[in-house]
Amino acid sequence: MTHPIPPGTRDVLPDEMRELRALTDRLRAGFEDAGYGEVWTPSLEYEEVLKTGDDRAAGAGYRLFDEHGEVLAMRSDMTIPIARVVATRYGDSEPPFRFCYFAHAYREVQRGAGQQREFLQGGIELIGMTAPEGEAEVIALCLSALEQAGLRRHRLGVGDGQLYRHLLEAFEVPAERHLGLLEALSRRDLAGLEMRVSELGLGERERDLLVRLPQLRGGPEVLERADGPVADAVENLRVLNALLEERGVADRVIFDLGLVRELGYYTGAVFELYDPAVGFALGGGGRYDDLIGKFGRGLPACGIALDVQRVHMAQAAEERLQ
Amino acid sequence: MTHPIPPGTRDVLPDEMRELRALTDRLRAGFEDAGYGEVWTPSLEYEEVLKTGDDRAAGAGYRLFDEHGEVLAMRSDMTIPIARVVATRYGDSEPPFRFCYFAHAYREVQRGAGQQREFLQGGIELIGMTAPEGEAEVIALCLSALEQAGLRRHRLGVGDGQLYRHLLEAFEVPAERHLGLLEALSRRDLAGLEMRVSELGLGERERDLLVRLPQLRGGPEVLERADGPVADAVENLRVLNALLEERGVADRVIFDLGLVRELGYYTGAVFELYDPAVGFALGGGGRYDDLIGKFGRGLPACGIALDVQRVHMAQAAEERLQ
Numbered sequence: 001m002t003h004p005i006p007p008g009t010r011d012v013l014p015d016e017m018r019e020l021r022a023l024t025d026r027l028r029a030g031f032e033d034a035g036y037g038e039v040w041t042p043s044l045e046y047e048e049v050l051k052t053g054d055d056r057a058a059g060a061g062y063r064l065f066d067e068h069g070e071v072l073a074m075r076s077d078m079t080i081p082i083a084r085v086v087a088t089r090y091g092d093s094e095p096p097f098r099f100c101y102f103a104h105a106y107r108e109v110q111r112g113a114g115q116q117r118e119f120l121q122g123g124i125e126l127i128g129m130t131a132p133e134g135e136a137e138v139i140a141l142c143l144s145a146l147e148q149a150g151l152r153r154h155r156l157g158v159g160d161g162q163l164y165r166h167l168l169e170a171f172e173v174p175a176e177r178h179l180g181l182l183e184a185l186s187r188r189d190l191a192g193l194e195m196r197v198s199e200l201g202l203g204e205r206e207r208d209l210l211v212r213l214p215q216l217r218g219g220p221e222v223l224e225r226a227d228g229p230v231a232d233a234v235e236n237l238r239v240l241n242a243l244l245e246e247r248g249v250a251d252r253v254i255f256d257l258g259l260v261r262e263l264g265y266y267t268g269a270v271f272e273l274y275d276p277a278v279g280f281a282l283g284g285g286g287r288y289d290d291l292i293g294k295f296g297r298g299l300p301a302c303g304i305a306l307d308v309q310r311v312h313m314a315q316a317a318e319e320r321l322q
Numbered sequence: 323m324t325h326p327i328p329p330g331t332r333d334v335l336p337d338e339m340r341e342l343r344a345l346t347d348r349l350r351a352g353f354e355d356a357g358y359g360e361v362w363t364p365s366l367e368y369e370e371v372l373k374t375g376d377d378r379a380a381g382a383g384y385r386l387f388d389e390h391g392e393v394l395a396m397r398s399d400m401t402i403p404i405a406r407v408v409a410t411r412y413g414d415s416e417p418p419f420r421f422c423y424f425a426h427a428y429r430e431v432q433r434g435a436g437q438q439r440e441f442l443q444g445g446i447e448l449i450g451m452t453a454p455e456g457e458a459e460v461i462a463l464c465l466s467a468l469e470q471a472g473l474r475r476h477r478l479g480v481g482d483g484q485l486y487r488h489l490l491e492a493f494e495v496p497a498e499r500h501l502g503l504l505e506a507l508s509r510r511d512l513a514g515l516e517m518r519v520s521e522l523g524l525g526e527r528e529r530d531l532l533v534r535l536p537q538l539r540g541g542p543e544v545l546e547r548a549d550g551p552v553a554d555a556v557e558n559l560r561v562l563n564a565l566l567e568e569r570g571v572a573d574r575v576i577f578d579l580g581l582v583r584e585l586g587y588y589t590g591a592v593f594e595l596y597d598p599a600v601g602f603a604l605g606g607g608g609r610y611d612d613l614i615g616k617f618g619r620g621l622p623a624c625g626i627a628l629d630v631q632r633v634h635m636a637q638a639a640e641e642r643l644q
Contacts, residue, residue: 003371003406003617005364006394011407014359014421021350021360028343037336038343042327042440043365043396043426044384049325062366062394064386072328072384074365084325085333099336104365118364295325 008109008117016312020120023149023312024102027122030145031100036124039099041081043106047071052294053080054264061108061117074106079265079288079303082125087295095128095299102308115280116309123285123305131287132236134302135269136243138285142273142304143249146282150315154275154282155252157217159259160237161266161286163230167213170229171206185214186260214258222255230257240269265291271304277317282310330431330439338634342442345471345634346424349444352467353422358446361421363403365428369393374616375402376586383430383439396428401587401610401625404447409617417450417621424630437602438631445607445627453609454558456624457591458565460607464595464626465571468604472637476597476604477574479539481581482559483588483608485552489535492551493528507536508582536580544577552579562591587613593626599639604632 005011012020028038047063050073060073075081078101090097102122109115124141126134139156146154164185168178177200184193190211197210209228216222220241226234237255244250261270261284268287275282285304292299327333334342350360369385372395382395397403400423412419424444431437446463448456461478468476486507490500499522506514512533519532531550538544542563548556559577566572583592583606590609597604607626614621 003374003410004368005371006366006368006388009364009366011364011403011411012362013407013411014361017360017362018354020362025347032340038339039336040334040339040342042331042333043428044328044331044440046326046328049327052325062386064384066328081333085335088325089333089335106365118366 006117008115010116020308020312023315024122024308026149027145027306028100028102030148031124031141034098034141036098036100039082039085039101040103041075041078041085043074043104044072045075045081047073049084050075050080053083053291056264061106076107077105077305078103078121078123079125079305080291083292084295086127086292086299087297091297097127099125099127120308121305122308123283123303125301125303127292127301128299130300131268132240132243134300135240135287136247138302138304139244139253139271140247140249142306143252146311149311150318151275151311152318154273154314155254157254157256157259157272157274158237158240159256159270160234160268161261161270162268163257164213164260167210167229171202171210173200182260185258188258190214216257217254220255222257226257236268261286269302273306275314277314278310280310282314283307328439330437332438342630342634345637346444346630348471349467349628350422350424352470353446353463356420356463358420358422361404361407361423362425363397363400363407365396365426366394367397367403369395371406372397372402375405375613378586383428398429399427399627400425400443400445401447401627402613405614406617408449408614408621409619413619419449421447421449442630443627444630445605445625447623447625449614449623450621452622453590454562454565456622457562457609458569460624460626461566461575461593462569462571464628465574468633471633472640473597474640476595476636477576479576479578479581479594479596480559480562481578481592482556482590483583483592484590485579486535486582489532489551493524495522504582507580510580512536538579539576542577544579548579558590583608591624595628597636599636600632602632604636605629
């Protein structure tokens, strides 16, 4: 007799659960000590409200009708709900606001991709602080929280979510071509990207830059090699690097000019977290200066979300090494 | 600009969240110290699987189709999922099993009843131990966990979920009348119950017992007053009382022969927790000896679930009194 559970979900038994609780307790303590207060929002929201933040409702995987025929969606992240909370509950308060959360999120995933549809996220949002000071604070806090959790080899990739879009606009690439190019980029499909770029009928210099830029990845020296129309755009990243050096975490940061996050609301820097023990990103985030304004209060913001189960995998691998 | 959230759900801001975390940490520590290991199960399950445990899927309030047209339901409690876990993951292990959980559950509630549709439950399940030893352990643990959490005036009501049904059968009341009588009883609608009883055409003695029994409520002396066909049935409760006295918690227990819990899977004792500061029950539970067998491994079991938000209300009221 078998009693299946939906694909992409799982049962967690006591030995693992004890470790996950210890991990989230430690991450939460780090976030709270830095002034990030924990919030909770409903698992189900009106899809219309989530769409206020992102027109694909940030990839919500589960939708249903309530008793009045309204469409509800299970939250696919905590960033949009927290943007809603800031606009509706903190309208009269003085920013910045610092929030953290530990909650499950639900997403559509490709079958067989080994990804979870229900996954526990832990993250931080820093609201009301502009670039690059905001980025430096959330990156440094996230890296130190992971170190507190026992990780030793983790790295954070930083890119600019708008860089490639700006380049496409500067080269007057037709708007209908952008999506295909950005999708190839977000899949890290460099062969596909090169093919699509070659079909654009650009000059050699432009073509070369569109193919070469996403391969610029490494220490701050890659920012020096970004010349031409990109030079100005990476200036923010250079200032960010200086701030990260001040905070003593620059050695864990990889600048990655090909980094593009899937979610639609990022307006500037984007982040991804890696550990050699885990085949997927441990988490990610970025700057979203337009999102909270869509709910009625214009405030710059950035944040990072961690996939707790993947961080736990990295933590367990680190313990085995010791 | 307003951005509503679904009725019966709520946002929890940092000051309250910090108190809720402190409360669940304390409850969890009490449960784990007593050998109850925490488990997690998916928020969404196949409705067919939940219905294996309870044919109303225990009042699941939210249902949706997955991409294959299968019906998924958000869990309405953790008892049925844990019964599934025991049968599927602990098939070869020696009972008893002791589990605890802290997870949100989702229920249909009547509009305007002030009840939450999404609510945080914390609870324990003791699997593989028969009555009344199992009841004594979970009652004593739950009462002491609430005391550790700062409650001083809490009480636990104990009844027998089968007592009234047995009485109806003994008096040969037609089966089609049972539901209406039991529903009036579970609503504590004594006037409605009396009217329905008077329509059954029973003798005075039987009629009197069916109306009087649900009003028997108090210390162990009420068990002495349960005479006639009820006398044997309350024998279990008398033995339970002796065990609770041994554990030093009998003074917090109220025997309530009219107590009937709504959920369909209880087979013996049923519990409800009260605090004078809160207008609703803080939680409840009971014995469910048939549930795990429906998933393929017949084991007796009992458990209690607490509504964490209501326990928090009682805790806050207690702090104000000091």
